Amino acid sequence: MAEFALEELREGIILGEIGPGTPLRLDELAKSLGMSISPIREAVRQLEALGLAVHSPHQGAKVVALDVEELRDLFTVRLVLESDAVRRAAAAFSEEEATLAAGQLAAADEARATDDVRGALRAHTDFHFAIYAAARSPWLVRLIRPAWDSSERFRPVLFSADGDLQKRHRAFDGALLKACVDHDPDAAAKALYGHLELANEYYAPELKGRSIFI
Numbered sequence: 001m002a003e004f005a006l007e008e009l010r011e012g013i014i015l016g017e018i019g020p021g022t023p024l025r026l027d028e029l030a031k032s033l034g035m036s037i038s039p040i041r042e043a044v045r046q047l048e049a050l051g052l053a054v055h056s057p058h059q060g061a062k063v064v065a066l067d068v069e070e071l072r073d074l075f076t077v078r079l080v081l082e083s084d085a086v087r088r089a090a091a092a093f094s095e096e097e098a099t100l101a102a103g104q105l106a107a108a109d110e111a112r113a114t115d116d117v118r119g120a121l122r123a124h125t126d127f128h129f130a131i132y133a134a135a136r137s138p139w140l141v142r143l144i145r146p147a148w149d150s151s152e153r154f155r156p157v158l159f160s161a162d163g164d165l166q167k168r169h170r171a172f173d174g175a176l177l178k179a180c181v182d183h184d185p186d187a188a189a190k191a192l193y194g195h196l197e198l199a200n201e202y203y204a205p206e207l208k209g210r211s212i213f214i
Contacts, residue, residue, distance in 0.1 A: 006047065010050070011121065021065050023061070024047070066206070074150055075199055078147045086176065088136065094134070097131075124173070127177075129141065165201060168198060175190075196212070
């Protein structure tokens with residue numbers, strides 16, 4: 001129950017359905033999800049651990065607001081961790097892992113084509129973490145996850161079907177998969193960099209001419 005509640009709340013935050021600064025009141029969440037307060041309390045604790053919520057004394061937990069400097073720090077951390085992961089993955093990528101990742105990328109395409117934003121979000125996340133898992137480093141994957149969740153919530157627009165940014169985002173995902181299949185660590189790292197660097201464009205007003213990377 002707690003895992004289900006966590007996934008529902010995590011996706012709601014990432015997709016903007018639960019906006020920055022929103023109080024996470026246990027009784028209201030329990031009622032909306034149709035469960036008791038206990039699993040909701042655990043789910044909110046996990047959201048805090050993931051950096052998606054913050055607890056304030058006498059006020060309870062609320063969704064973390066967008067802070068552009070924190071966002072730049074998150075993307076810099078992601079670049080370091082995920083670059084290492086895709087390089088390792090490209091060096092060791094198996095046929096089974098290629099089939100799995102390709103299937104998840106195809107699922108993301110299908111979800112985008114039918115305007116299933118939540119489905120596209122899930123499949124896109126599964127695609128990337130299939131590649132990161134191929135790095136054969138469980139600790140690296142565990143370190144990537146909180147930074148991924150904390151930054152992905154600011155760009156749900158990329159999971160829709162139309163637009164130049166969406167097409168370029170998809171092209172970088174395709175290039176990343178190809179680089180892993182070709183066992184080309186440099187190409188994999190280059191594709192990942194381009195994928196993350198797109199944030200310079202959709203956060204342009206907040207960045208005010210600065211790079212997304214610190």
